[in-house]
């Protein structure tokens with residue numbers, strides 16, 4: 001408890017530091033007006049997320065906002081649209097320009113929320129969404145990335161997102177029935193038509209990344225990467241570096257674990273995603289506390305929170321890494337953005353890495369999975 005009090009106080013200090021260091025003009029909502037000159041709300045908070053990074057040729061804020069849990073049953077019940085619109089608009093106020101959705105979140109509901117929230121500032125933000133699943137009776141029933149299905153999916157996505165183009169269109173998962181060149185070719189046509197601006201892949205094999213990139217340049221690879229799940233370090237990151245592909249870590253705060261939310265006594269709702277995740281078994285949580293304790297100690301020394309440490313550490317790995325922590329709460333988003341003010345020396349990174357690699361984690365992916373389609 002005492003720990004969390006200290007962390008909270010220091011986090012606020014870190015937040016104030018970012019505010020003064022990165023105060024830039026707002027993107028749309030703080031001023032009380034937007035592109036259409038409509039009054040939205042007036043939070044009076046200066047933007048925090050002034051840093052920008054490149055995913056291929058696409059410029060985005062250095063931290064994005066993952067919008068999955070706003071509408072899916074992953075970690076919490078779906079949240080009301082009005083509340084989530086406030087969170088997304090609050091993120092815009094704070095300088096976040098990168099918003100992550102997918103057809104399958106909800107399904108469809110996250111895209112509707114993102115579309116509604118960002119409509120007034122559409123030209124100032126980057127919307128990413130993902131296709132590649134098929135749906136029956138409102139449920140995802142497998143993969144489908146046939147060209148005609150991608151085209152149909154994109155028409156629906158554009159409507160729900162209330163836009164005429166998807167800035168970053170990802171293939172969510174590789175469909176083993178469809179050659180990746182056909183997917184890349186279809187996205188390339190959509191780019192020529194202006195319906196998509198950039199192409200992304202998620203959890204694709206190294207071979208498929210190379211094949212796709214030859215047909216249509218891949219701007220971003222969205223894979224799981226965090227202090228707990230580090231299977232994509234080295235080979236996948238090296239591949240991205242070679243091809244000029246940006247890397248977007250999903251689950252960057254380990255679904256709340258790095259926010260000190262869980263312990264071995266945590267019990268999860270059966271309909272949530274947690275029971276199926278190997279590193280959320282009671283045994284794995286108990287074992288992996290060694291990592292959280294290490295991060296707690298380092299965070300205390302640096303006067304930040306464990307979740308800020310986790311995000312800052314990811315940001316420090318490569319200048320083309322853009323984590324997209326998911327949240328349904330504005331105060332969590334503010335805490336997460338505090339990571340942008342955290343700097344590491346190379347000696348600190350090395351010393352932390354040495355301690356990190358001594359910890360045997362449980363419930364993580366096998367090394368050979370790194371180069372394969374998920």
Ligand SMILES: NC(=O)c1ccc[n+]([C@@H]2O[C@H](COP(=O)([O-])OP(=O)(O)OC[C@H]3O[C@@H](n4cnc5c(N)ncnc54)[C@H](OP(=O)(O)O)[C@@H]3O)[C@@H](O)[C@H]2O)c1
Nearest residue numbers: 066067068250251252253254255256259325326327328332
């Ligand atoms: N490509 C893929 O296959 C794939 C898979 C999964 C996710 N994604 C994308 O990646 C995004 C991020 O991943 P994720 O949402 O699964 O995992 P995550 O970002 O690691 O964790 C999200 C969870 O952590 C909690 N959290 C975040 N910041 C917090 C803070 N400061 N303090 C306390 N709790 C905090 C959130 O709860 P609160 O709501 O209470 O803040 C939420 O339940 C998703 O939203 C989605 O857009 C992509």
